[in-house]
Amino acid sequence: MASQHSAAESSQAQDSIDLHIARWGREVSGLVPELEGTVTRMQMLVRHLQQRKEAALARHGLKLWEYEILWRLRSAGEPYRMTPTRLAQGLGVHPATLTNRLDRLQSAGLITREHAPEDRRSLLVGLTPQGAATWAAVIDDQREAEGALLAPLDKKELNHLAALLRVVTLAVEEDGPPLMPYID
Template sequence: MQEQTPEQPQAQVQARDAVDDIVDQWARERPDLDLWAMALVGRYNRFQSHVESALREYFSLHGLDFSEFDVLATLRRSGEPYELNARALLKSAMVTSGAITNRVDKLSAKGLVERRPCATDRRAVLIRLTPAGKELIDRTVAGHVRNEENVMSALTPEERVTLDGLLRKLLIAKEGSPQT
């Protein structure tokens, strides 16, 4: 832990983490580099692995993986009749069409979604939640939110707002704002 200096208030003294050691080593070996981005990305990546682990563990309790939960949640939040075409699912998930097909195949085999012909376009197929799929997503989503809250629980409400705003700013810089 860093020592507190007379100029540094107690609230600003922070414990060290594993990334500090990595950055210190690089600073020693390459003092010419400004390592702020390495520190941020390193912390982001390490924290993301903890988030993924918590999500994977929770979803596995319900016989799902993250990608399956994502499809079920996308269909559920779309509103009744809880169905979308593959293009809409693809846009929401931002993966390849093959990945969506694989996810829908797995969920269909589990009886959680069904494919239905589109009444207005014979070439299109709609993916719809089955009653079992709706029941599963309704049963798991509240626990999922609690799990995410637990992962973020070290932050104060003010810190949550700050982090949310900063992450939004980074995403908009890379992806732009969605067209509404």
């Protein structure tokens, strides 16, 4: 469990990134401690969350690509179905790659493939109840890991952090669409 320190207390304590900055500050002229510390901490926290996600996926017998297909179908909204073409585009994979992946997920009972009622030549990929339950279980594990990661912050600090990250995100998004769109 994470220790509960206020932001003021934590700003006085040194973490591993402070040691990294001290070491590299001697080696790299022009190193800006605030920039290096912020970026390196963000990278470390993303790796931490990625490790927790990988552990959750393993607990539920999923590979990342399997989870991403389930996530994309769930993001379509009820009835959690879409065409293989739209699914491939949303995932950024070649349709032939997707076909093999869908075969494996269908064999595992996580998805269905059926003809579209309005056009029998078109297929729809959908979540099965088992696929939806598996997706939900992974999401619950991720929510728990994210909550544990941010538990040292009180609500005001968490809102402040979210607002600061929004400023940076908006600046990045001015340069073009995000690498991984969260909204279709």
